[in-house]
Amino acid sequence: MHIEGIVQGVGFRPFVYSLANRLGLAGRVHNDVNGVHIEVEGAHDGVEEFLTALERDAPALSAIERVTVVSGEPAGHSGFTIATSDPAGPRRALVSADTATCDDCLRELADPADRRHRYPFINCTNCGPRFTIVRGVPYDRLMTTMAGYGMCGDCAREYHDPGDRRYHAQPTCCPACGPRLLLRDQRGTELCGDPVACAAVLLRAGRVVAVKGLGGYHLAVTASDERATAALRGRKHREEKPFAVMAADLAQARRIAHADDTAAALLTGRARPIVLLPRRDGAPVAPSVAPGNRSLGIMLPYTALHHLLLAELAEPIVLTSGNVSDEPIAYEDDDALTRLAGIADAFLTHDRAIHLRADDSVIRPLPGAVTVLRRARGYAPEPLALRRPVPRPVLACGAELKSTFCLAQGRRAFVSPHIGDLENHETLRSFIEGIDHYCGLFDIRPEIVAHDLHPGYLSTQHALDIRGVDHVGVQHHHAHIASCLADNGDPGPVIGVAFDGLGHGTDGTLWGGEFLRADLTGYERLGHLAQVPMPGGAAAVRQPWRMTAAYLRDQHPGLAVAERNAGHWADALRLADDAPLTSSAGRLFDAVSALLGVRDKITYEGQAAIELEQRADPSETGAYDAAVTTAPGGPLIVEGGDLVRAAAADLAAGTDPGVIAGRFHNGVAAAITRTCVALRQSTGLTAVALSGGVFQNALLLDRTVQRLRAAGFRVLKHVRVPPNDGGLSLGQAAVAAAQDQR
């Protein structure tokens, strides 16, 4: 039989070996380039049980995609053996994601009698670094950054023993033969003493310590220390975007935030993402950690080093990406020392190289579901299964901010980890190099290259620079809906609701509040938010008050937002006359955010809308009304301005801004539902797919889903990729492949 999926480097062969032995079967198992090849022979019942148990009891890190069984004459094997790997042929075997230290390893870490007692690089076939240390395929030690560490006798014995947990664990090592932890000062000089204990002393004294993790360097300060946290913000030039916090364990996490069962499962799962959780009242967390936010982004330790450090400290730490604002996370030692020297007071580092940078993933639990906000460490490079095989290999280049790319071949789509804003030069470089690395790792030679329609996106420009392939431009919001369809394995057609910041429309205006009839091959724009000007173009994105001006003009005299921006309000109105037009939902949220005094200017993407959601009263049930109009033959037009005007009227009447924000969110959900009901009548479609960055808003998503379901719709939400532009590459790939199939 042949097994495909994530079956190498995850303890699959030892599992097969012990299973066959338990059932008294003879035969052999070996890795080949496509996965794992097994021959078994023996009693009929035994073979049947073998097949059942193979899938039922497979190792934690494995993911079986396909089992192909062929029966034949017994070859007369005596006993069961693990044969050597066969390196010929095309490479299809998969590399797994980096995985949090397992319980067995944690027990050894804490056991004074174990030879890996307090060893920060302990790992086994069930846990440890994978993707971030792999330089190429096939996945074995020589192709990882562990290649330079020769195994000691004890480690080698474990590595070659099919009965051992570390059988063919490629990064296995111990204090006698593996990487070494050290603490350096800003100049790179090694400090003496126990590195973990010294780092803890520095953190307790209010210092910033850079910590080398799996996918890059982090910057740490004690989470309760306001002075240290504020100093870190200043040095990083990161004004307000929330910092993540690492807690030692679930109990410690629950002392600062509320974590229900869904959240607890995410926190303790092997991917160990940052989980956004409601912050506990009076939690001992400095105000500068997450200003303007009711949530905290919390993660639990995912390497033995983190476990040791957090145990030493006995309190949570801020653990934010090691970079200056806008830059990607530092992951090379020399580069980190140079770039972070002005930020970190010391470096808790080691000599095992990181080959590929990976940020922490971010997930927001919702009642009965989750939204992935950033998919990176712990998830990438695991493939997403496609409903239908891709005829020719596809590369999709994604968007501009929150960029990812996607490679699709056969029934697999490999979405890259979050890469970031391509306007940053280092980010653009890792985007381009990352594509090459992925092509090599998964042996994919793209014949189709998909890209956004925006000619200024650096991802579009890179796509068009690739020669000898077919180029496919995919409209931004079609890609969003296609991403949601691919994420759910649904072919459509659906009513697609794509609400986001801005995307390039086919009519030369900027779209972002779109109702599409869409499947993977095409779409039709059946409705959208009424267009408004964006006074000053990009400046209106950075200064949400301009959108309030664009929506309200001078119809509401005496507005506080107009008084706060009196110097330029009239200019903005004048600029509005020949400003670019947009139907963006993100700009609608911006307008209300500034109106309510939440945010006039932003310092990070989406800040005004994020803080508006944080301000909204979730118990509010009232909803503003937005007219939905239509011209014969034209698309439905949703009057977002009605919502802004209703909010302005309530504000003038002295209504609490939290209540207004609640009514606004409910009003948007109601307008979406009403529009979908109208479109159901004209199209007969009963399923709605929700995508676009605006649906990162948990309150809006929840209210929209409730109303749509109450109206009888089947609702598709994102599950495995983000609704924001990070999920766009998957949608582009799905569209390009579907069009290729036709």
Place this chain on the structure above:
Amino acid sequence: LGHGSGGQLMAELLADLTPRLGAGTLEDAAIVATGAPEIVMSTDGFVVTPRFFPGGDIGSLAVHGTVNDLAMMGAVPVALTLAYIVEEGLPLDELRRVTTSVAEAARACDVRVVTGDTKVVGKGAADGLFVTTTGIGVRLPGAHVAAANGRPGDAVLLSGPIGLHGITILSTREGLGFETSLASDSRPLHRLTAAMITAGTCGVHTLRDPTRGGLAGALNELAAASGVGVELDEPAIPVPAQVAAACDLLGLDPLHVANEGCLVAFVDPARAGTVLAAMRARPEGAAATRIGTLTARHPGRVTMRTLVGSHRVIDLLVGEQLPRIC
């Protein structure tokens, strides 16, 4: 104006306009005796709304634009031609003012307007007045400047503050008020380039005036032509406070705003100090400064080390109406 037929009215118009250029009779073409081996030619069409703005008008702009294009090739301008496309209905007095301005600008540049042409087209067939100038010049001995001559390690020099022309025009057009305290930087640069080439001997590799597309556009073109990368240093780039404020209001990046009176140069690092001193000795180069370095690391790409220390990709402007951010 109603002079489209080219008959008597046109003759009267030319009789009115040509004395303003200081020429007796204008022939359709001119023989230019130079005696120099390297002749440089350039031509440019000018359309600008409004036609009169603080710091200049379409006439002076048409002279400076072509003179500067010659200067960027290391040439001393010798003669200009002048062509008007006039929309029927343009007040004659306005055409007189523009012509006087052309003459004054040419005189200040030590360049003669030697021939010209005027056509009047029907209402709506042109936007008021289009001006075309063609110039010839003589290349200075020792001038080996070309877009493709930049080398890794070269210093990137800028002769003065950026954004003044584009912001003055936009502000005047939109009535934003910045034009009361700003003026276009429109001016000739050939004396500055001559001083640079003399001081730098063969060390001045590339010269370019960053007009439309701004500094970002010019540097991207030069990076591509030279096959080198450009690394700019944001704090070193002189952006007048008023320009920065206007850009903030208009949602523009000063690096994409047009200039008409400054230049960028790629200069051998060993000669950069001497060249910079020669630039600063001239009024149009008084604020000259080094803004970056050429690198072999990312050929064809322009990056900028920002105020917070990150490296931004500086791209061509795809269209001011198309924000990339979301």
